[in-house]
Amino acid sequence: MPKVEKKLFTPGPLGVSLTTRQAMLRDLGSRDGEFIDTVKFIRNKLLELAEVSAETYTCVLVQGSGTFSVEAVLSTTIPRKGGKILVIENGAYGKRICQAVKVLGVDLMHLSFPEDKKVDVQKVAKCLQSNVFTNVAIVHCETSSGTFNPVTEVGALVQKYNPDASYFVDAMSSFGAVPLDLLKSNVHYLVSSANKCIEGVPGFAYVIAQTDKLLQCKGEARSLSLDLVAQYEGLEKNGQFRFTPPTHVLLAFKQALIELEAEGGVQGRANRYKTNSAVLQDGMKKMGFRQLLDPSDQGYIITSYHYPNHPNFNFQEFYQRLNDKDQVIYPGKVTDANCFRIGNIGHLFTEDMECLLQCIRNVCDDMDIPLPLPQK
Secondary structure, three states: OOOOOOEEOOOOOOOOOHHHHHOOOOOOOOOOHHHHHHHHHHHHHHHHHHOOOOOOEEEEEEEOOHHHHHHHHHHHHOOOOOOEEEEEEOOHHHHHHHHHHHHHOOEEEEEEOOOOOOOOHHHHHHHHHHOOOOEEEEEOEEOOOOEEOOHHHHHHHHHHHOOOOEEEEEOOOOOOOOOOOOOOOOOOEEEEEOOOOOOOOOOEEEEEEEHHHHHOOOOOOOOOOOOHHHHHHHHHHHOOOOOOOOHHHHHHHHHHHHHHHHHOHHHHHHHHHHHHHHHHHHHHHHHOOOEOOOOOOEOOOEEEEEOOOOOOOOHHHHHHHHHHOOEEOEEOOOOOOOEEEEEOOOOOOHHHHHHHHHHHHHHHHHOOOOOOOOOO
16 A cells, blocks of 8 residues: 555545455455345345335346446336436536436437526426426436535425426436435435545446335346346345445445544534535635635535636646645546536545645646636
C-alpha cells in the first residue's frame, strides 16, 4: 500500500475506513452459512435504514454498479404491454435513465429541466394531470450538479394524478445520508449502491421495493440476470444469489453498515457531510470560486464550481497538481457550463476539507492565479 493514500473528493467510488477494507481479507463461499447470514443482515439493515417494514418492503441485492440496479428496476417493472414511463430529469443521471428506457424500447415521456435547477414541481403536476403513466422515475440527488430534487412532493403528485403508477427514485448518492420518508413520498422502488453514502466498496447495488408491487411484475423482466423478481425469489428461498455474488464486497458492506450505525445512523452521517460541505463552501467562497447552483438548490453531497475567469486556469493542470498532492477532485458533468465538482462524502472529515482547501490555495499560487479570484 502507498505510504500516503489519496483523498477522494468524488461522488464515488469513495474513500472508506481501514476497518471496512480489512473486512475483505477473508474468503467465504457463496453457500457458506456465515455468508448467507451476512446477506440476511445486510438486507434487513437496509430496510431499517429506509425505515420501512419488512412486512411490506423488501431489499433485493444486485451484482454490479448502481446503474445495474437502475436498469434492473426499469427492465422488470415497466409492463411489456402498455408500459409508459415518465422520466423527470435535470442532469446526466436522469438522462441515463432515459438511455436505458430507450434501449428497452419502452414508450417514454421525457420531462427535462435545467441542469442548474431543481425539478419544477408545478410543471410535473401539469404533466401528470394530462397523461397516464405506468411508471414515473426521478433522481434524488443529481450528482452531475449537486442539486437535491423534491422527490416527496413529486411522489404526492404521482399518487394524486397517476395512483396506479409505480414511483421509482434513484437515490444512488443520497441514501444513507439524506433522510427520506419512503411511505410519505409514495416510493415503490428506490435504488442505491454500496460505494456511496454507506461507505462500502464497489461491487453491488440494491433495490428497496414495495413487495406487492414487485411481485406484480413477475414475468415482465426483459433480462435474465437483471430480473428483480427472480433475484428476490432466490434470496427469499435460500438466502443465496442466483449467480456468483461479490463475497468480499458484501463482507466490507456489513462492516460499513456497523460503522454507520455507530456514527448515529443516517442523521449522524448527514451531520458529518453537512459539516464537510459547510467547510468546503466557506473556504471556496473566500477564495472567490463561484458555485454553479443557487443555495436554494444546492445539496450537501457534492458541489459544482465554475472555472475561474483567469487566463492561467486550465482544469487538467489544476486537477493534476491537486492529484500530485493526493487530493482527487472530479470534472464537471453538466453540458451548459465549464465547471468542476468537489464531493464531501465518504471517509472524509473536517481536517480533510481544510487540507484540500489549503492545497487549492497552493495550486493557485503555483499556477499564478491570484486569490481571491476577481468577480465578474
